[in-house]
Amino acid sequence: MKLHWLRRKIVAGISLISAVITIYITVDSANLNENIxxxxxxxxxxxxxxxxxxxxxxxxxxxxxxxxxxxxxxxxxxxxxxxxxxxxxxxxxxxxxxxxxxxxxxxxxxxxxxxxxxxxxxxxxxxxxxxxxxxxxxxxxxxxxxxxxxxxxxxxxxxxxxx
Missing domain, CATH: 2.40.128.620 (Lipocalin)
Incomplete structure (x- = not known):
């Protein structure tokens, strides 16, 4: 039971990190478009x-x-x-x-x-x-x-x- 709970927390954490990275890359590319x-x-x-x-x-x-x-x-x-x-x-x-x-x-x-x-x-x-x-x-x-x-x-x- 503890293992299942820990696995869900790890998956949720990785999903959050992935979302933050995706947002950062999108903002950086948009910034480049606005500056050139x-x-x-x-x-x-x-x-x-x-x-x-x-x-x-x-x-x-x-x-x-x-x-x-x-x-x-x-x-x-x-x-x-x-x-x-x-x-x-x-x-x-x-x-x-x-x-x-x-x-x-x-x-x-x-x-x-x-x-x-x-x-x-x-x-x-x-x-x-x-x-x-x-x-x-x-x-x-x-x-x-x-x-x-x-x-x-x-x-x-x-x-x-x-x-």
Missing amino acids: HTEDVWKANYSCNNHKALLNIRIKELDYYSDEIKINALAAFTEVDRFDGETINNGAFELRGILNRGTRNFELKPLGPHEFIIKPKESYSTIGLVGQIDSEFISATGRVWQPEGYVGCKGFDMTIIKS
Whole structure:
């Protein structure tokens, strides 16, 4: 009799824990949906070969799945002179990638190393970003992704501006 009573208490406790976990996961996913929108702008600062650059990423399309969000975006970069801050070069290209709903890790990569919408004046390669968005959805940090064979770019820090 005591064993039957104990078994019912354990089953009830496990059911309660399961319900709490399910509610938490649902709330976390809903929070992510409310914090990422089309037309948001992600402003990333990074450097390549000792030149500072700004990458403005405009979110164009979001596809929601159970554990991730697929992102299509337009990226426009401006490279500035490290001494006087004047614009040296600029260009634009498309980015595609995913954002993991649970970890807030993301990976955005260009369509190809030279697939520019607006081609820069000099020989440049497109870049991507691999990082993590903070819990407040206002900033992110990570590393600059470069096509194989390209080197010289470092980490980035990013601010997210809501649409």
